[in-house]
Amino acid sequence: MRQIGILLLFFLQFSCGQKPEKINGVSFVGSREPADQEHVEAVMNVNADHAAVMPFGFIRELGSPEIIFDTDRQWYGETREGARQYIKLLQKNGIQVMLKPQLWIWRGVFTGDLKMNSEADWKRLEEEYSDFILTYADLAEETGTAIFCIGTELEEFVKARPEYWKSLIKEIRSRYQGKLTYAANWDEYPRTPFWRELDYIGMDAYFPLSEERNPGVEELREGWQKWKKQINELSRSVGRPVLFTEYGYRSMDYAAKKPWLVDRGEQQVNLTAQANAKKALFEEFWKESWFAGGFVWKWFIHHPRAGGPSDNRFTPQNKPAEAVIRDYYRKQ
Incomplete structure (x- = not known):
């Protein structure tokens, strides 16, 4: 009955022309210390009404099944205690939370390539991941917590163990009453097999849009068209709204060519490219009834010293892109 209810609501929004409220979110990065009121006020100042809180588990190497998490060697904001403190403070200020536990493989190896070398290791990984993710489902x-994200960019794990993921979703549902999503990588989401079991089609929206060094808004909007069509078709086919579990661009030249790049390359700072890319995304998606909203990547809790005009990383803080976000979030 729950699935039928979701589908009816989804299609009523289309047929009646209803425009649901958007999730105007930031990815609230864990720090070494507790968050305080000043940190949350900076989030509110960009008119955000949601924040993703992201505790971490760590894997030593690509083929290892062991997940290390909630230890005293982690930063406070990456632990269960820290996640709870962040959640409670954000909620106290009227900001709803997506709890988004994530894995980190040593040296930043891409989690989508996580793959075991034996059946025994796969079984061990399943046990370890269940312990990790259910710990945070219980916290949610x-x-x-309004939304719980069951995983982030784990394509090989999902592909190799589909029955595990189906049973995991059922177990999470038995413990947690809020809405569920999964954060698929931008080129993974068409192959994710369990969207109908969740409430949102989640994707980390690092789609390539332009080969240009400094593309304008209209060029970037044009670059979205083929991707947007495919995303919309999937949303309609499975009867679920789309949530950008992460979206963002670096403030550098060629920001929309390979938006997923996290290397430390010293591309020239380009604040306009970042701002234009965000404008194009807002103009293409925030008006669509099948689109639920998203969480900008990423937002550091110490706002005064984050980002700035000489920074070429993802954060929009203290850059023109911050004003773009404030303006569009205010309109929603």
Whole structure:
């Protein structure tokens, strides 16, 4: 009955022309210390009404099944205690939370390539991942968190163990009463097999849009067209709205060519490219009834010293892109 109800609501929004409220979110990066009111006020100042809180588990190498998490060697904001403190403070200020536990493989190896070398290791990984993710599903329920993300960019794991993921979703549903999503990589989402079991089609939206050094808004909007068509078709076919679990661009030349790049390359700072790319994304998606909103990547809690005009990384803080976000989030 729950699945039927979701489908009916989804299609009523289309047929009645209803425009649901958007999730105007930021990815609230874990720090070494607790968050305080000043940190949350900076989030509110860009008119955000949601924040992703992201505790981490760590894997030593690509083929290892062991997940290390919630230890005293982690930063405070990456632990269960820290996630709880962040959630409660954000909620106290009227900001709803997506709890988004993530894995980190040593030296930043891409999690989508996580693959085991034996059946025994796969079984061990399943046990380890269940322990990790259910720990945070329980926290999400305890804190009344609005959305819970069951995984982030784990394509090989999902592809190799589909029955595990189906049973995991059922177990999470038995513990947590809020909405569920999964954060698929931008080129993974068409192959994710369990969208109908979740409430949102989640994707980390690092789609390539332009080969140009400094593309304008209209060129970037044109670059979205083929991707947008495919995303919309999937949304309609499975009857679920789309949520950008991450979206963002670096403030550098060629920002929309390979938006997923996280290397430390010293591309020249280009604040306009970042701002234009965000404008194009807002103009293409925030008006669509099948689009639920998203979480900008990424937002550091110490706002005054984050980002700035000489920074070429993802954060929009203290850059023109911050004003773009503030303006579009205010309109929603």
